[in-house]
Amino acid sequence: MPIEGEQRGAITPPNPEDDLVAVFHDGIIGAVAGFVGTVSMTVVLGIGQLLGVFDLTTFASIAELGGLDVLFDESLMPYLGYLVFLAGGMTTWPLIFAAIERFLPGTSLPKRGVSFGTVMWTGFVIAFVDVLPPNPATTQIALYAGFTLLAHWIYGYGLGWVFDYSLERDFFA
Structure with a gap:
């Protein structure tokens, strides 16, 4: 369901310069x-x-997945992994x-x-479940799941908010 005021699908004459700027x-x-x-x-x-x-050093696995451990010192892996993230x-x-x-549920871009x-x-x-110790307590699992879910909700809200904020402004006019 489109947001009120959106003009999606409007056909305009092609202009390569305008398209590149857009x-x-x-x-x-x-x-x-x-x-x-x-x-x-x-x-x-x-x-x-x-x-x-949660353990932020688990971002090292992202750097290792990309093969950066071959090029850089092991102590840099968490930082490089975070940069990839x-x-x-x-x-x-x-x-x-x-x-x-x-196509997502929600009445606004932040939602x-x-x-x-x-x-x-x-x-x-699932990918970062290794941060939990072996045989974790139910509380640890719940807190891990809760904090990571909250973090993703905040990511999505921030992402949507900035897109929504930018709809009403022309920063490059």
Whole structure:
């Protein structure tokens, strides 16, 4: 269901210069939205680390997955992994959100972002389950699931909020 005032699908005569500017504009907005969401998410995950239910050093696995452990010192892996995580949060996920947001539940872009975050969380909660100790207590599992879900909701809300905020403004006029 489109948001009131949206003009989707309007056909205008092609203009390559305008199209290039629009792609650049939308890319910048997506990157800013992803940055806001990822940084907000990191704050929640950091609180989870303070409570012992998440470990930010597990981002090292992302760097290792990309083969960066061959090129860089092992002590840099958590930082490099976080940079890869941040880059994905600023590029891939905003692009996917922009492509599918109209099909997500929610009456506004921030609410659709929360729906998007919930879907993303299902992969994250499984991929990073190694942060839990062997045979974790039910409380640890619940806190891990709760903090990571909250972090993804905040990511999605921030992502949607920045997209929504940018709809009403022309930053490059």
